[in-house]
Amino acid sequence: MPPLLFKTTLLERRDYGCASELVFRVPPGFQPHPGQFLHILCDGEGRLLRRPFSVFGHNGRSASVLVREVGGGSAWLRRRMPGDELDVLGPLGRGFDLDGEEEEALLIAGGAGVAPLVYLGQRLRERGVRATLFWGMESGKEYGTLPERLGEEIDLRLATTDGSRGKRGTVLDLLPCGSSGAGFRYYACGPRPMLLSLASRLAPGGLSSLQVSVEERMACGLGACRGCAVPVADPPGAYRAACREGPVFGGEELDWERLRVST
Amino acid sequence: MGTAEGVDLRVEIAGIPLKNPFLACSGTFGNGREMSELVDLEALGGLMTKAVTLEPCAGNPPPRLWETRWGMLNSIGLENKGLERFLSEDLPWLSGFDLPVWVNVAGFSVREYVEVASAVSRSGLAAAVELNISCPNVERGGAHFSRHPGETAGLVARVREVVDIPLFVKLPPLTVGMGEMARAVAEAGADGLSLVNTIPAMAVDVERACPRLGNVTGGLSGPALHPVAVHAVWEASGSVDLPVIGMGGVWSCSDAVELFMAGAGAVAVGTLNLVEPRAVPRLVEELRGFMSANGYLTVTEMVGLLRRKGWR
Numbered sequence: 001m002p003p004l005l006f007k008t009t010l011l012e013r014r015d016y017g018c019a020s021e022l023v024f025r026v027p028p029g030f031q032p033h034p035g036q037f038l039h040i041l042c043d044g045e046g047r048l049l050r051r052p053f054s055v056f057g058h059n060g061r062s063a064s065v066l067v068r069e070v071g072g073g074s075a076w077l078r079r080r081m082p083g084d085e086l087d088v089l090g091p092l093g094r095g096f097d098l099d100g101e102e103e104e105a106l107l108i109a110g111g112a113g114v115a116p117l118v119y120l121g122q123r124l125r126e127r128g129v130r131a132t133l134f135w136g137m138e139s140g141k142e143y144g145t146l147p148e149r150l151g152e153e154i155d156l157r158l159a160t161t162d163g164s165r166g167k168r169g170t171v172l173d174l175l176p177c178g179s180s181g182a183g184f185r186y187y188a189c190g191p192r193p194m195l196l197s198l199a200s201r202l203a204p205g206g207l208s209s210l211q212v213s214v215e216e217r218m219a220c221g222l223g224a225c226r227g228c229a230v231p232v233a234d235p236p237g238a239y240r241a242a243c244r245e246g247p248v249f250g251g252e253e254l255d256w257e258r259l260r261v262s263t
Numbered sequence: 264m265g266t267a268e269g270v271d272l273r274v275e276i277a278g279i280p281l282k283n284p285f286l287a288c289s290g291t292f293g294n295g296r297e298m299s300e301l302v303d304l305e306a307l308g309g310l311m312t313k314a315v316t317l318e319p320c321a322g323n324p325p326p327r328l329w330e331t332r333w334g335m336l337n338s339i340g341l342e343n344k345g346l347e348r349f350l351s352e353d354l355p356w357l358s359g360f361d362l363p364v365w366v367n368v369a370g371f372s373v374r375e376y377v378e379v380a381s382a383v384s385r386s387g388l389a390a391a392v393e394l395n396i397s398c399p400n401v402e403r404g405g406a407h408f409s410r411h412p413g414e415t416a417g418l419v420a421r422v423r424e425v426v427d428i429p430l431f432v433k434l435p436p437l438t439v440g441m442g443e444m445a446r447a448v449a450e451a452g453a454d455g456l457s458l459v460n461t462i463p464a465m466a467v468d469v470e471r472a473c474p475r476l477g478n479v480t481g482g483l484s485g486p487a488l489h490p491v492a493v494h495a496v497w498e499a500s501g502s503v504d505l506p507v508i509g510m511g512g513v514w515s516c517s518d519a520v521e522l523f524m525a526g527a528g529a530v531a532v533g534t535l536n537l538v539e540p541r542a543v544p545r546l547v548e549e550l551r552g553f554m555s556a557n558g559y560l561t562v563t564e565m566v567g568l569l570r571r572k573g574w575r
Contacts, residue, residue: 002300005540041538046332048485048538089301089540217328219335219537222300224293226313226342227328227537237321239342244297262325262477 001031003092003222010084011062017144019068019112020078021056024086026063034120035095035213035248038065039221041087042073050089051077052218052243054116054189068112092221093247096120096211098127100185105131107154108171108198110190111138114150116213117189121154132157134174136194140165172197182206186251189213192263199256210251216242231258270554271561272547274308276506276528277429277454279363279390281308283550284562285519285543288510288533289314289367289393289433290339294353295360301540304360306547311457311531312353314369314395317379319345324477329466334487334512335534336464338478341369346379354388363390365431365457373418381425392426394419394453397435397460409435412447423452431508433457434499436491442502449503456507457531458495462488485534488512493525500526500567501575516549523565 004027012023032038032055039050051073053065069075080086096116105124107117114135124131133150136159137143147165150156157174158166167174171194176184186209188198195212202210216228223244230242233255240246240253272283286309292298294312304310322342329336343349349366357364366389370376380392396408396415408415419432430452436459438444445456461482466475474480492511500507509527512534513519519530535542550562559565 005301046334047330048333048335048534049328049330050538217326217330219328219337219534220291220297220540222293222297222540224297224313225291225337225537226322226339227337229322229325229327229342231325239322239325258324 001029001091003090004030005089008086008088010080010082010086012082013080015144016146017142019066019143019146021064021066022077022080022086023057023062023064024088025061026058030063030091032058032063032091033095034098034123035116036091036093037247038063038088038090039092039218040065040077040089042076043087044076045072047073047076049219050221052092052221052247054213054247055091055119056115057119066112066115089221093243094245096187096213096248097250098123098129100209102183102185102209103130104184105129106175106184106186107131107133108175108186108188108190109133109135110171110194111136113188113190113194113213113215115189117187118150118154120187125154131155134159134171136160136171136174136190138162170194170197172201184209186210192259196256196260196263199251199254202251203256207251211248212251212254213247214242214249216247218243231255231262269560270551272551274529274562276508277391277431279309279429281363281529283308283547284523284529285546286311286365286508286529286531287536287543288531289365289395291533291536294349295357296353298536298540302544304362306544307362308529308543309363309365309390310357311365311393312349312357312367313343314341314367315343315346315349315379315383316341316369316371317346317375319343319348326475326477327481329475329481331466331483331487334464334483334485336466336476336481336483337461338476338481340478346382350382350386354383354386358388364388365391365393367393367395367433369395373421376418377421377425380422380430384426384428389428391429391431391455392422393431393433393457394422395433395460397433409438409444412439412444415444416447416451419448419451419453429454431455431457433460434495435460436462436488436495436511441495441498445499445503445505449505453505455505456499456503458499458507458509458527459488459492459511462491484512486512486514489514489518489521493521496522496527497525497569501570513546516546516553519546519550520553520565523562524568526567526570528566
């Protein structure tokens, strides 16, 4: 669907530790694809640009995003109260490809990167695809009761850096032993080092079964300004706009070496 | 807008009629296609395209953006698909709209500027050429010219020979002297000035002890640039008798009116487009209201008003 530009009202804010889910009304016809994002104005204090947030939930008349405080803009957004107005542009970008030969999907999330994968998981299950969500975080209390809530709707495995919950280690330590792509499709979103580790584990043969949602600083969100450049493999040296040609890219599309250098 | 009836927003700049005085700045509106999903292109007074170079250009390494307080740094590095595809894909598409198009021409050598500008002029599809001699994000063809009025004049004269449509030159705010540069460009045959490009700028990530931009330095735009643009328009319009399109951090109707009063015959909206795709239609209505409330019937009455009131 073409993007919509709309002002809406915050219906509910659900706080989960370091993050909050913001639920707001959406206009008729709003139909986001998993992996697409919403570009939200975070006004004030000299901030100019919108901030991109993946769609976390959608149920017809409302949608939600998961906001983790990483700077002034997200901090402002997290302080919004029910009834406050939001200025939203979206849905934007290319989302996940839901089709694939493999019948089992591994959803691999680092931190707040869980957001697009939760919505993706819902859509995959509706299509009869078996999906498991692997989620890594710093400590077991970081996202409050969100793991409990998500555990009710999807097969969830947790890893924590401090070992306070789930497996001690990173999210990659949770993946089936020796899995190098065969038989699974991989969907991932999280910090750049996590994506790099995952890609090198799957490379070269498994990259074709990997899709990642990348996080980039963005300006227009529409592909016009070319500010959110992501290095791609073909043609060599080229970039694609994360906001339009992404934020979801196939594992084989990206130039992982240049991504590593710029990290 | 009943109270605003009788207000005439039309302007003419370098002989090009505009239905309203708001253009979209180069680089902030793509070549119209992406933005057309959200805004009626014919609501704009004019469109200045993303910079076109002879060959395709991949642009600078990321990160290319950093937001500062009331400003934005960018180092896009002229990413574009090159002259050939611009002429076959973008310009014909844009010419389907009732919309004057300024094609922003960039190059890495004088020969490239001349070749691109010549082809754009010959296409018959552009209203004007905007010569981008002030991009702070490329080695040659960028900031270099802006420090050398003589070389800039030489480039403008060469391009002038091959261009049959109005030729605008986009200048940076920090040059040897706005008056000197404006005169050099005017004497070389330019038909108008675009003022201003971004200011060279930089930001540092102190935690990681590294530059915020992959290209190390970039250009500052947004409201922080606005008073600098007003000053540049004021200086240039006091030095040469050329039409000026004012640009730099226009965020409101009064920002635009400041530029008119300082001497700009039209204004262009830049960074604001990235935040608010429908900014121009909003500003058009705000300007209509402002003019009506303040008794202006035409935009021209505001252009250069400060000097007409005796300010020097």
